[in-house]
Amino acid sequence: MTKADSSSYLENAFTLESLRDSLIRQEDSVIFSLIERAKFPVNSNTYDKSYISVPGFGGSLAEFFVRNTEDVHAKAGRYKTPEENPFFPEHLLPPVVPPFPYPEVLHPASAFININKSIWKVYFDELLPLIAAPGDDGNYASTAASDLACLQALSRRIHYGKFVAEVKFRESPQDYEPAIRSQDREALLKLLTFESVEEMVKKRVAKKAMVFGQEVSLDTDDKEGNYKVNPSVVSRLYEEWVMPLTKIVQVEYLLLRLD
Numbered sequence: 090m091t092k093a094d095s096s097s098y099l100e101n102a103f104t105l106e107s108l109r110d111s112l113i114r115q116e117d118s119v120i121f122s123l124i125e126r127a128k129f130p131v132n133s134n135t136y137d138k139s140y141i142s143v144p145g146f147g148g149s150l151a152e153f154f155v156r157n158t159e160d161v162h163a164k165a166g167r168y169k170t171p172e173e174n175p176f177f178p179e180h181l182l183p184p185v186v187p188p189f190p191y192p193e194v195l196h197p198a199s200a201f202i203n204i205n206k207s208i209w210k211v212y213f214d215e216l217l218p219l220i221a222a223p224g225d226d227g228n229y230a231s232t233a234a235s236d237l238a239c240l241q242a243l244s245r246r247i248h249y250g251k252f253v254a255e256v257k258f259r260e261s262p263q264d265y266e267p268a269i270r271s272q273d274r275e276a277l278l279k280l281l282t283f284e285s286v287e288e289m290v291k292k293r294v295a296k297k298a299m300v301f302g303q304e305v306s307l308d309t310d311d312k313e314g315n316y317k318v319n320p321s322v323v324s325r326l327y328e329e330w331v332m333p334l335t336k337i338v339q340v341e342y343l344l345l346r347l348d
């Protein structure tokens with residue numbers, strides 16, 4: 090696809106409705122990744138810096154796993170698409186693949202918006218204790234791999250706010266420009282918030298957690314209420330962290346939209 094092709098594709102493909110459809114699809118990825126992580130108990134050695142000894146590296150196994158996996162992903166070109174943001178952008182290796190002409194939808198400065206440090210903290214400090222049962226089964230590498238899948242799904246979803254903000258701006262620049270010029274975060278937050286949409290998101294993710302995480306058996310007496318991830322935890326995840334962080338990304342994006 091040439092750049093010209095991709096920009097007309099872009100005009101048709103990026104509407105608020107199509108972006109919301111993508112957010113809905115991404116809910117599936119987030120919930121499945123949580124279900125996979127919930128297979129393992131907490132496995133606290135995965136997060137204990139003193140558990141591993143790697144010369145020149147003082148982090149946990151989880152951090153070791155994420156950094157090294159991101160190196161491979163960076164070489165394969167993952168972070169060249171504007172939809173992906175690394176957790177450790179400081180030390181990434183250059184891609185071995187040729188550049189792809191991704192449509193230039195976003196303001197160039199948006200490349201510097203990366204709130205993965207906050208996502209990392211919320212995931213390990215707040216969410217993990219709610220989805221993983223206490224205990225230790227020794228599967229630390231698989232645990233770190235499933236943590237990374239959760240982190241990536243959450244990061245992609247939350248940073249998608251850049252696209253949502255761009256489309257909202259394009260649809261009504263006259264509403265957003267005064268608040269951007271005065272760098273008024275509160276006003277921007279108010280403009281981009283749709284409470285009725287948020288209510289639907291909370292209900293839908295709880296329902297998906299019920300459907301995706303139920304025990305499926307061929308017996309007639311299926312055990313209801315025995316879910317792999319608690320649906321109310323998923324709803325709370327979205328209410329308290331995913332949607333607020335997506336809104337922070339949107340505000341940060343809009344603040345630099347006229348630069």
Ligand SMILES: O=C(O)C(=O)C[C@]1(C(=O)O)C=C[C@@H](O)C=C1
Nearest residue numbers: 253281282283284286287332335
């Ligand atoms: O759908 C939107 O308009 C969004 O901005 C996305 C989102 C969300 O994170 O799900 C965030 C803010 C809105 O209040 C509603 C939903």
